[in-house]
Amino acid sequence: MIERDFVKQKKKEFEIQNFVINHLNNAGHSKTKMQRTPLGEKIIVYASRPGLVVGREGKNIQKLTSDLKKRFKLENPQIEIAEVENPNLDANIVAERISSSLERFGSSKFKGVGHKVMSDVMGAGALGIEIIISGKVPSSRAKSWRFYQGYLKKCGDIALSGVDAAYAKAKLKSGVVGIQVRIMPPDTKLPDHIELNEEKEEVIEEVEKKDKENKKTEKQTKKESSEEKIKKEKETDTKKETKKKDKTEEDKETESEEEEEKTE
Structure with a gap:
């Protein structure tokens, strides 16, 4: 039956975990995980003191692997050690x-x-x-x-x-x-904990500031454009006046010349 095999496998994993816990006393053992790989069983040991788990020249790991082979009949157990980031949690x-x-x-x-x-x-x-x-x-x-x-x-x-x-x-x-x-631990999410998103308000304020700045720049550009138009109109008016003056002077000269010719 598949169910019985499943129960046997879980029972075996539980016994291996207890054996590893008893073997690694005062080494800061946290937990053990087992994974099945094509090469054999992979046992991941999480501890706060990996040096004590390994031992001098890896003697502790060698002894642990040999004991696992003999007691639980594991073909090729591979032990991997992972360090716990925050042992106080x-x-x-x-x-x-x-x-x-x-x-x-x-x-x-x-x-x-x-x-x-x-x-x-x-x-x-x-x-x-x-x-x-x-x-x-x-x-x-x-x-x-x-x-x-x-x-x-x-x-x-x-x-x-x-x-x-x-x-x-x-x-x-x-x-x-x-x-x-x-x-x-600090990363647990409680159902009655409500967080207020203040970032959206900051984004709105930034957008409003940008709109105000854009309006100011538009007003300045409009003022500058109106001033430039006024300057251009003044320049055109001055040019027209100078042209009129030149024409009047030319007309006067021509009239004076005609009068002189008549007198002659």
């Missing part, structure tokens, strides 16, 4: 960071760890964060401590698709402590 990396710091410093400083991580995440541009540390912290009785800041959706489709959630464990002397992290 990744819930898996943040949860792993909290668990490692609790294992290092103990349960007495869990409040300082929670507030420090929360401030780093909000400083990276997150809209909201929630951290829940549950276990025998700091007393012998189990208790849950909640750290939250900003705006975080708890229900609806955005709570599933727009919120990055992760879970991690910290092994302490008093027992196992569970860590839940929920982060709302």
Whole structure:
């Protein structure tokens, strides 16, 4: 059956992802993706510390590939490492960071760890964060401590698709402590968020300014053209007057000559 094969394949991918997570402790592991290629299975590992994933002279990757071949019977697994751009906005990396710091410093400083991580995440541009540390912290009785800041959706489709959630464990002397992290990244689009397009108003203002400038230039050109016409008319009038004067002088000369001839 095709359905059974599909379920087997997804189960195998889930087991491989868990194996990679357990193998890459304290390496800033974010997530793993699997792709089928003609050459074999391609496994993409996203981590904040690619150097720790690779290891010295690539020993960690070689060991991981050999373990995948033996345990899951993969023919030619190709491991590709991708670096996470902003690790403070990744819930898996943040949860792993909290668990490692609790294992290092103990349960007495869990409040300082929670507030420090929360401030780093909000400083990276997150809209909201929630951290829940549950276990025998700091007393012998189990208790849950909640750290939250900003705006975080708890229900609806955005709570599933727009919120990055992760879970991690910290092994302490008093027992196992569970860590839940929920982060709302800055690029989530909320349905009740309305943006006003101010660019259109700026464009209208620019068009109005251009129209005003064009009108001013047209007026100036009209004034200049009218002034030029007046100047030309004046020049033509002066030319006509000079011609008339010349004609009158010529007529006077001719009359004087005729009178002289008559007297003779």
